[in-house]
Amino acid sequence: MNLQEQLQQIIPKERVSTNETMLQQHSRDESYHTPSLPDVVVFPINSDEVRQVVAYANENNIPIVPFGLGTSLEGHVIPYEGGISLDMSMMDKIIEVKEGDFLVKVQPGVTRSQLNKELKKYGLFFSVDPGADATLGGMAATNASGTTSVKYGIMRDQVRDLEVVTASGTLIHTGGLSAKSSSGYHLNGLMVGSEGTLGVITELTLQVYGIPEKIMAARASFPTIHAAVDAVVGILSAGIPIARVELVDARSIKQVNQHSQTAYAEQPTLFLEFHGNESGLKQDVEFTKDIVLDLGCEDIAFELDSKARHQLWEARHNLAYAFIHGFPGKKLMVTDVSLPLSELSEAIIHAREAIENIGLDGAIVGHVGDGNFHVLLMVDVDEPEDVKKAKQLNAEIVDDALDRSGTCTGEHGVGVGKAIYQRREHQEAYDVMQTIKQALDPKGILNPGKIFTKNSL
Structure with a gap:
């Protein structure tokens, strides 16, 4: 029996697929990384089915790659060695x-x-x-x-x-x-x-x-990245329990305005949100206003109405899609580094200069409250020079972050895109990680090629 028929001994045949469209859907994520087809897609509905499929894969040395919705950004779910794509979407209870x-x-x-x-x-x-x-x-x-x-x-x-x-x-x-x-x-x-x-x-x-009793959002514009990041440090130093603080650079605001039909000033901007009770929130908001105005804020607007808050955060959340829709035919590449707050503004300024120097159109956003920022680039994956420049830019941003005692990925994960930086970032601890991997997965069937490069195992 072939692989599909063998798996149908474990999982009902309607949940084991080699349909070409299904294989294509499980060959990629939302990243720019090259797609690769699995041999078969399996849809388990409970833990016991997963256990049986994994045990079968291990016994027969078949790669197995878990798959959620394919929203990952570093090629995590791409099955570069074929095998089984284990789609968990039916385990949704x-x-x-x-x-x-x-x-x-x-x-x-x-x-x-x-x-x-x-x-x-x-x-x-x-x-x-x-x-x-x-x-x-x-x-x-x-x-x-x-x-x-x-x-x-x-x-x-x-x-x-x-x-x-x-x-x-x-x-x-x-x-x-x-x-x-x-x-x-x-x-x-x-x-x-x-x-x-x-x-x-x-x-x-x-x-x-x-759920907090009251939620308030705010948008604050600054003349420079430095001023915006200094304001974040000021807010955190004051002990204000802020729930969200996002940096969106001037290029990002321009794209937001085009996509969301807003008219925000095209300056480095902080999107803020406060959670709390009515009296406490009023104090937090007033204190924040004083801090940011002292640190160079040129305009700040607060939104308590739920519809207005939703519109503000929808503009931030839809920024990636604003670029995707604004550059049809291109693929979004998102860098992802995180740094100590003391190094953040210089790292962002370095990234902005690198974008200009390499000749690409890119924007910068960040969860700056915890030192994490991203560069958004639209890349023509069919144009080798475009891809080369994008990879060069990514490498420059990561190298700079590591030089500043940061990390190559703050939240997107390693996948295949950041695997080459693991030795440099973790040094001797990388060997410990390899030892753990070898102990728990001695045959190397679980998502092979991710986190660890092939020659590192």
């Missing part, structure tokens, strides 16, 4: 909401918006907001974060427990329900961000939060 514990238990195919729609009934919300409506399994696999991480933390901070299928087909739990534990190794932290290279996530228990 919200298993239990434990509102008294501020916890929720979900399958990995549940999306962020699906979860928040259900949690709203309980007066709760899930905090991690990467922009894309990604699956929670994929968000855990890449240790996603986004606009709210400055207040609530990143994906790793929300994970209380994971159910994971290891390469041998063993089902394990990496944590528990208690808020803290000093027992054993921190396997949650190991699995979150491992990008499917150590195991397949089949269930997540996540921390959730009460």
Whole structure:
């Protein structure tokens, strides 16, 4: 029997596909990285099916690549060695909401918006907001974060427990329900961000939060990047519990105005959001206003109305799509570095100069409250010189971040795009990571070629 027929002994045949369109859909993510077809796509509906498929793949040395919605940005889900694309989208059940514990238990195919729609009934919300409506399994696999991480933390901070299928087909739990534990190794932290290279996530228990009584958004314009970043440091130094603080450069604002029909001043701009009760929020807003005006803010506008707030954040979240729609036929390339706050403004200015010097049209946005920024580039992937310049720019930005004691990826993950920087960033610790990989996946079937380059294993 061929691979498809063998898998149909485990999974009903209607959920095992070699249809050409289906293979194409699972050959790529939203990155610029070259697509590659899997041999077969499998749609499990429960942990036991995942366990059986992984055990079969391990026994027969067949690569297996978990797939969520394909929103990743560094080629994480591209099956460069063929094999099985394990599509988790049918594992989309919200298993239990434990509102008294501020916890929720979900399958990995549940999306962020699906979860928040259900949690709203309980007066709760899930905090991690990467922009894309990604699956929670994929968000855990890449240790996603986004606009709210400055207040609530990143994906790793929300994970209380994971159910994971290891390469041998063993089902394990990496944590528990208690808020803290000093027992054993921190396997949650190991699995979150491992990008499917150590195991397949089949269930997540996540921390959730009460919906704030009041939410206010603001938009503040500055004459320079330096002034904007100084304002962020001033806000954080004052202890203001800001929920979101996003930097959008002048080029980005121009694209926002074209796409969203807004008329914002084309200057470096901070998008801010405050969560709290009515009296506390009023104090936070006034204090923030004083700080940013003292640090060079030229215009600040506050929005309490939910419709106006939504419009403001929709403009920020849709920025990537504003570029995609504005440059038909090109592919979006997004860089992703994170630095200490003291190095952030100089790194952003360096990135802006690098964009100009290399002759590409690019914009800069960032979750500047935690030192993370991105360069957005529209690349003609059929034009070798365009691709060469984009890769050169990415390398220059990463090298600069590492020179400043930063990281090559703040939230998108390593995948294939950032694998070449792992040795330089982690040095001897990289050997420890390889040892862990070898111990948990000795045959190398789990998402091969991701995080580790081939010659590093």
